Amino acid sequence: MKENLIRAVLLFTVLAAGLGVSAQSGSQLRFCIRADPKTLNPLLVDDEPSETVRYLTGGVLLRLNRSTQQLEPELATAWRVSRDGRSISFTLRQNVWFSDGTPFSAGDVAFTMERLMDPSLHSPTGDSFRSGEGKVITKVTGKDQITIVFPKPIAGLDTLFDQVAIMSARSPRKEMAVLGPYYLADYKAGSYLLFNRNPNYWKHDSAGRQLPYIDSVRIDIEPNRDIELLRFMRGEIDFINSLDAEDYDRLAAQAPHTAVDAEVSLDAEQMWFNEVPESPLPAYKKAWFASADFRQAISESIHRQDLARVVFRGHAQPAVSWISPANKFWFDAGLAPQTFDRKAALQTLARDGFHLQNGTLRDRDGHAVEFSVITNAGNEYRERMAAMIQQDLADIGIRLNVVTLDFPSLIARITRTFDYEACLLGFVNNDLDPDSQMSVWLSSGENHAWNPAQKVPATAWEARIDALMRTQALTLDRNRRKQAVDQVQEIVRQQEPMIYLVNQDAMAAVSARLRNVHVVVLRPQVYWNIDQLAIGNRGAR
Amino acid sequence: MLIVLVLGGFLGATLVRLAPGYGIDEEELDTRLSEQSVQALRQSHATEENLPRFYFGYLSKLLHGDLGVSQSLHRPVRQLLAERFPETLKSVGLGLALAWLAGLSLAIASVMSRLWIIDLATGLLASILLCVPAAVLALLFVIAQAPGRLVIGLIVFPKIFYYARNLLAASASLPHVVTARAKGLGGWRVLLWHILPVAGPQLLALAGVSISLAFAAAIPVEVLCDIPGIGQLAWQAALGRDLGLLVILTMLVTLVTLVANSGAELVAQPLRSGDA
Numbered sequence: 001m002k003e004n005l006i007r008a009v010l011l012f013t014v015l016a017a018g019l020g021v022s023a024q025s026g027s028q029l030r031f032c033i034r035a036d037p038k039t040l041n042p043l044l045v046d047d048e049p050s051e052t053v054r055y056l057t058g059g060v061l062l063r064l065n066r067s068t069q070q071l072e073p074e075l076a077t078a079w080r081v082s083r084d085g086r087s088i089s090f091t092l093r094q095n096v097w098f099s100d101g102t103p104f105s106a107g108d109v110a111f112t113m114e115r116l117m118d119p120s121l122h123s124p125t126g127d128s129f130r131s132g133e134g135k136v137i138t139k140v141t142g143k144d145q146i147t148i149v150f151p152k153p154i155a156g157l158d159t160l161f162d163q164v165a166i167m168s169a170r171s172p173r174k175e176m177a178v179l180g181p182y183y184l185a186d187y188k189a190g191s192y193l194l195f196n197r198n199p200n201y202w203k204h205d206s207a208g209r210q211l212p213y214i215d216s217v218r219i220d221i222e223p224n225r226d227i228e229l230l231r232f233m234r235g236e237i238d239f240i241n242s243l244d245a246e247d248y249d250r251l252a253a254q255a256p257h258t259a260v261d262a263e264v265s266l267d268a269e270q271m272w273f274n275e276v277p278e279s280p281l282p283a284y285k286k287a288w289f290a291s292a293d294f295r296q297a298i299s300e301s302i303h304r305q306d307l308a309r310v311v312f313r314g315h316a317q318p319a320v321s322w323i324s325p326a327n328k329f330w331f332d333a334g335l336a337p338q339t340f341d342r343k344a345a346l347q348t349l350a351r352d353g354f355h356l357q358n359g360t361l362r363d364r365d366g367h368a369v370e371f372s373v374i375t376n377a378g379n380e381y382r383e384r385m386a387a388m389i390q391q392d393l394a395d396i397g398i399r400l401n402v403v404t405l406d407f408p409s410l411i412a413r414i415t416r417t418f419d420y421e422a423c424l425l426g427f428v429n430n431d432l433d434p435d436s437q438m439s440v441w442l443s444s445g446e447n448h449a450w451n452p453a454q455k456v457p458a459t460a461w462e463a464r465i466d467a468l469m470r471t472q473a474l475t476l477d478r479n480r481r482k483q484a485v486d487q488v489q490e491i492v493r494q495q496e497p498m499i500y501l502v503n504q505d506a507m508a509a510v511s512a513r514l515r516n517v518h519v520v521v522l523r524p525q526v527y528w529n530i531d532q533l534a535i536g537n538r539g540a541r
Numbered sequence: 542m543l544i545v546l547v548l549g550g551f552l553g554a555t556l557v558r559l560a561p562g563y564g565i566d567e568e569e570l571d572t573r574l575s576e577q578s579v580q581a582l583r584q585s586h587a588t589e590e591n592l593p594r595f596y597f598g599y600l601s602k603l604l605h606g607d608l609g610v611s612q613s614l615h616r617p618v619r620q621l622l623a624e625r626f627p628e629t630l631k632s633v634g635l636g637l638a639l640a641w642l643a644g645l646s647l648a649i650a651s652v653m654s655r656l657w658i659i660d661l662a663t664g665l666l667a668s669i670l671l672c673v674p675a676a677v678l679a680l681l682f683v684i685a686q687a688p689g690r691l692v693i694g695l696i697v698f699p700k701i702f703y704y705a706r707n708l709l710a711a712s713a714s715l716p717h718v719v720t721a722r723a724k725g726l727g728g729w730r731v732l733l734w735h736i737l738p739v740a741g742p743q744l745l746a747l748a749g750v751s752i753s754l755a756f757a758a759a760i761p762v763e764v765l766c767d768i769p770g771i772g773q774l775a776w777q778a779a780l781g782r783d784l785g786l787l788v789i790l791t792m793l794v795t796l797v798t799l800v801a802n803s804g805a806e807l808v809a810q811p812l813r814s815g816d817a
Contacts, residue, residue: 124568224767230684
C-alpha cells in the first residue's frame with residue numbers, strides 16, 4: 001500500500017515535471033516593433049528597434065536593473081571606478097562563452113572598447129564616453145582583469161556600461177557572436193526577426209536551471225499601432241511594450257487584466273521659444289521670447305492638469321522639471337509645480353509692459369501678441385495639446401497659430417534655418433544620469449534647443465547652468481552632483497527656457513500567459529528581464 | 542524606352558530632393574552624440590546637394606551593377622529588391638488573376654445576358670468597390686484575417702470590369718454581330734467568333750494598364766496588410782526620404798509599366814493587322 005502510494009506520488013511528480021517542461025519547451029515569445037532595426041552592429045545603435053536587438057542579444061559588463069534603478073554585475077563580477085573618475089577596473093566572470101562557442105576574455109572587452117571609441121565610427125554609445133580630447137587606453141592585466149583609462153573624468157562612468165554589448169575579438173561571426181540570452185537566427189527585412197536561445201548563456205536561476213526560460217523570440221515588424229493592438233487582442237502577440245492612452249483605455253475596457261499602467265515615465269512633453277539672435281523673426285518678437293517674464297506668463301497660463309486629463313485621458317501628470325519624477329535619484333522633489341493662474345500671468349506680463357486692449361494682448365509698442373507653434377504632424381497628442389494651449393492663451397488675449405510639419409522639416413527649422421517662433425516637442429529619455437543631457441543644457445550644445453551652439457553664454461543664468469553642469473560632470477560624489485543638478489532644475493524652473501508640460505505614463509499590454517512580468521517605466525518596459533520571462537498557464541504574474 | 546526610364550528616375554529623384562527637410566536625420570537630436578558626430582551626420586548628405594552631379598554619378602554606378610545602399614534601412618538595395626520583389630510579384634499576380642477572372646466574367650455575363658438585373662448587380666458591385674478607398678479595403682481584410690493579397694484584385698477588378706464591359710458592349714452592337722444574333726447564332730459562338738476578336742486588341746492594352754494599376758495598389762495594401770514587398774519598401778523609403786532607394790524603385794516601376802504596355806502592344810499589333 002505504502003509502496004503504491006510512493007509510486008503514485010513519484011508518477012504524479014514526473015508527470016507534473018513533464019507538463020512543466022512541455023509548457024516551456026518550444027516556447028516562443030512574440031511581440032512587434034514599429035520598424036526594421038537600422039543596424040545589427042551593437043556599437044552603432046541609435047534607434048529603438050536596433051536597441052531591442054541589442055538588449056536581447058548583447059551581453060554587458062554591468063546592467064542597470066530597470067526596476068530598482070541600481071547597477072548590477074553581469075559579465076563583470078566586480079568593478080571599481082578610480083578616485084579621479086578617469087578609469088574603471090573590472091573583474092570578469094570566468095567560464096563564459098559566446099553563442100558560437102568562442103571563449104570570453106578581457107581581450108574581448110578591450111577589443112569592444114577600442115572599436116567603440118574609434119572617432120570615425122561616430123557611435124552614440126561611444127560618444128557618451130567622450131569627456132575630452134585624447135585616447136582611451138585599455139590595460140589587460142589578466143585573463144579576467146581589465147582597466148579602462150579615459151582622458152578626462154566621466155560622471156556616472158559605470159552606468160554607461162549598461163549600453164556596451166561586448167563583441168568577440170576572435171569570432172569569425174563578428175557581431176553575430178553574442179553573450180546575451182538570445183542570438184539572431186533569422187531576419188526577413190520588413191517582416192520579422194527570429195531569435196533563438198543562446199545555448200552558452202552564462203546565467204542560471206536559483207534552482208541551477210540555465211536561462212532564458214523561453215526558447216525563441218519572434219519579433220514582427222508592424223508599423224501600424226492599430227493592427228498591433230488587434231493582434232494582441234487575438235492572442236497573436238504576447239505584449240505591447242508601449243501603449244498610448246487611447247489604446248490603454250480601449251484595452252482596459254475589454255480585457256482589464258492585460259492593460260498595465262506603470263505610472264509616470266521618464267519622457268516629457270515641452271514647449272520652447274526661439275531665442276536665436278540670428279533668427280529671421282522681427283525684433284519685437286525676439287524681445288518677447290527673450291523675456292523671462294513673458295515665458296513665465298505663458299507657462300502660468302497653460303492648464304497642465306487639463307492637458308493630462310483630456311489629452312492623455314489621465315495617464316500623465318503635469319511636468320515640473322526636465323527630470324521626471326520617475327527618475328528616483330535625480331528628480332528635485334523640492335521643486336514647486338507650476339500653478340495655473342491667468343491673473344498672475346497677466347500681472348507678470350504687465351511687468352514687461354504688456355496690456356490687454358479689447359481682449360487682445362499688446363506689447364509696449366502696441367504689437368498684438370500673436371505667434372505660431374510648430375509640432376510634428378501625425379502626433380495626435382501634440383496636435384491636441386497645441387489646440388488646448390491655443391485655447392488657454394486665447395483667454396489672456398494671445399493668438400496662437402498651430403503649424404504641423406513633418407519631422408525632417410521641423411528639425412530643419414529648429415536646427416538650421418531657425419525659422420520658427422515656438423516649438424512643441426517631446427524628448428525621449430533613456431538615461432537616468434543627467435550627464436547624458438549635457439548637449440541640451442550647455443549653452444554651446446547642439447541640442448540647446450532655444451539657442452543652440454552659443455560661442456559664449458547669451459545670459460547670466462545660462463552661464464550659471466554651464467558652470468553647474470560642468471561641476472556635476474567633474475564631481476564623483478553622487479550627492480554633490482545631485483546638488484548641482486538640483487540647482488540647474490531650479491534655474492530652469494525660474495527662467496523657463498523650456499516650458500515643461502506633462503510626463504506621460506508608461507503603459508503596456510501583457511498577455512496572461514506570460515509569467516514573471518513586472519512592467520517598469522524604464523525601457524524596455526516589459527522585457528527588461530527577458531531571461532526571466534516564462535510562458536505557461538500555471539502561476540500568476 | 543531607356544530615355545523614359547532614365548527620365549522617370551530623374552523626376553523621382555528631383556521631387557524627393559526638393560522636398561522640405563531632405564537630408565536631415567532624426568538622429569541629430571540624440572543628446573548623446575558629440576558635436577563631431579552631428580557634423581559627420583550632416584556631412585553624409587553633402588554629396589547629394591548637387592542633384593545632377595548626384596544623379597549622373599549614381600547612374601554610372603548603376604551601369605556597373607552597383608545599386609547602392611539604402612540610407613534608411615542600411616542594407617544593399619540589390620538585397621532588398623531580391624528579398625521583396627518576389628513577394629510583390631506574388632501579390633500582383635494573384636490580384637491580377639482575381640481581377641481579370643471576376644472582371645471579365647462579370648463583363649461577359651452583363652453583356653451577353655442582356656438582363657437589366659445582372660447589369661445592375663454587377664455594375665453596383667463594381668461601383669461599390671470603386672468607391673471604397675484601397676486602404677479601407679485593406680484594413681477590412683486585416684480585421685477579417687483574410688489574405689491581404691486579394692485586396693489588389695478587388696482594387697483592380699472594377700476598372701477591368703467597366704472597361705471590358707464597355708468594350709464588349711460596343712463590339713456586341715456592331716452590325717455584323719447583331720446580324721449573327723438575328724440569324725440565331727448561339728451566344729458562345731457570337732462571343733468567341735464575333736465579339737472577342739474585335740475587342741481583343743483593346744483588352745490586351747487594358748492588360749498592360751492593369752499591371753501598372755496592380756503595382757500602384759500594392760503600396761497601400763502591402764503597408765497595411767504587412768506584406769514585405771516592393772510597395773511596403775517604397776512607403777518606407779518615402780517616409781525615410783531614402784533618395785537612392787526611391788530612384789531605383791521609381792525606375793523599377795517605370796520599367797514594369799513600360800514592359801507591360803509594350804508587351805501588350807506587341808501582342809495586340811498582329812491582331813489589329815489581322816482585323817484590317
